[in-house]
Amino acid sequence: DVKVTQSSRYLVKRTGEKVFLECVQDMDHENMFWYRQDPGLGLRLIYFSYDVKMKEKGDIPEGYSVSREKKERFSLILESASTNQTSMYLCASYSNPLQPQHFGDGTRLSIL
Amino acid sequence: AQSVTQLDSQVPVFEEAPVELRCNYSSSVSVYLFWYVQYPNQGLQLLLKYLSGSTLVESINGFEAEFNKSQTSFHLRKPSVHISDTAEYFCAVSLQAAGNKLTFGGGTRVLVKP
Numbered sequence: 001d002v003k004v005t006q007s008s009r010y011l012v013k014r015t016g017e018k019v020f021l022e023c024v025q026d027m028d029h030e031n032m033f034w035y036r037q038d039p040g041l042g043l044r045l046i047y048f049s050y051d052v053k054m055k056e057k058g059d060i061p062e063g064y065s066v067s068r069e070k071k072e073r074f075s076l077i078l079e080s081a082s083t084n085q086t087s088m089y090l091c092a093s094y095s096n097p098l099q100p101q102h103f104g105d106g107t108r109l110s111i112l
Numbered sequence: 113a114q115s116v117t118q119l120d121s122q123v124p125v126f127e128e129a130p131v132e133l134r135c136n137y138s139s140s141v142s143v144y145l146f147w148y149v150q151y152p153n154q155g156l157q158l159l160l161k162y163l164s165g166s167t168l169v170e171s172i173n174g175f176e177a178e179f180n181k182s183q184t185s186f187h188l189r190k191p192s193v194h195i196s197d198t199a200e201y202f203c204a205v206s207l208q209a210a211g212n213k214l215t216f217g218g219g220t221r222v223l224v225k226p
Contacts, residue, residue, distance in 0.1 A: 004155070035216075040121060042202055042216035043156075090155055098163060100146065101214065103155035 003027075006091050006104040014112055019078040021107050023091030032074035033101065034058075034066065037088040049074055081111045114139040114205050118217035125193055126225050133188040133220045135203035145186040146204040146214065147177055156202065162186065173197075198224045 007022035025032065031050055035043040035058075045058030047066040055066050063085060067075040074093075078085055088108050092101040119134040137143065144163050148156040160171040167179040177188045186203060203217040 040218050042116075042118075042218045043204075043214075044216070045213070048213065092156075100158035100161065101156075103148075103157070105153070105155045 004091055004093055004102050004104040006089075006107050008107050009105065010108050010110075012110045012112060013078075013081050015081060015083060017078075017081045019081050019109070019111075021076040021078075021089055021091075021109070023074045023076070023093075023104055024072050025074075025091075025093040025102070026072065027093070027095065027102075028071065029093040029095045029102075030071070031094050032068065033092040034064075034074065034076045035090045035092065036060070036085075037090055037106070043090060046076065083111050085109065086111045114143065114207060114215050116203050116205055116215055116217035118201075118203055118220050120220050121218065122221045122223065124223045124225060127195055128192050130191050131189065131193050131197075131222060133201050133203075133222070135186045135188065135217055137184050137186065137203075137205045139184070139205060139207065141207055143205045143207055145177075145179055146206075147175070147186070147188050148202045148204060148216075150200045150202065150219075152199070159188075159201070193222070193224050195224050195226060198222060 004025045033048040034046045037043050049055045049068045065077045088106050090106045091104045094101045116137045125131045146161045147159040149159045150156045160169045162179045170176045175190045200219045200221045202219050204214040
């Protein structure tokens with residue numbers, strides 16, 4: 001069974017800090033995604049990656065960057081955290097377009 | 113660009129009663145359609161999907177959804193809900209030409225009452 005693991009379930013950081021959210025998948029999927037989930041807004045795509053060292057902006061990339069040095073790991077970086085980045089962050093991966101995305105359990109990030 | 117609207121943000125329902133969650137989408141090209149479920153403190157899990165073929169799709173736990181192209185809808189139904197169906201449900205679409213890049217609706221929170 002596919003497993004997508006996010007390194008932290010809960011995280012509290014301060015305004016201005018550089019924050020790293022890590023995601024690892026164990027099924028050799030090429031495609032990985034980072035979303036943020038906010039009440040009433042559903043999930044919004046921040047960044048995605050179709051291959052190692054490849055990244056593309058999603059719908060709300062401002063204030064974020066990503067890194068994909070290895071196929072199984074996709075990191076989301078908040079360069080200088082702000083309070084409006086307090087949210088639930090979800091990572092997902094999939095192998096081909098006709099298969100569903102597999103999600104991690106999420107990281108609930110609070111920026112104080 | 114495509115968009116997804118879930119008309120109800122919350123749906124309270126009694127156990128063993130039927131439930132319908134509404135989803136409408138807008139897109140000028142062909143799409144794939146999905147329903148995902150998120151149980152408390154968990155990530156999303158695929159509930160069912162429409163890719164092609166029969167417009168009525170079913171899940172293993174009694175949910176079904178019907179793709180209506182003329183009304184651009186993909187409503188989710190269950191004839192008799194259980195307490196364990198308490199969760200948030202998300203409708204999502206992806207363009208057939210764009211792989212599996214999903215656009216999600218705002219979610220519908222279902223609360224099943226005994």
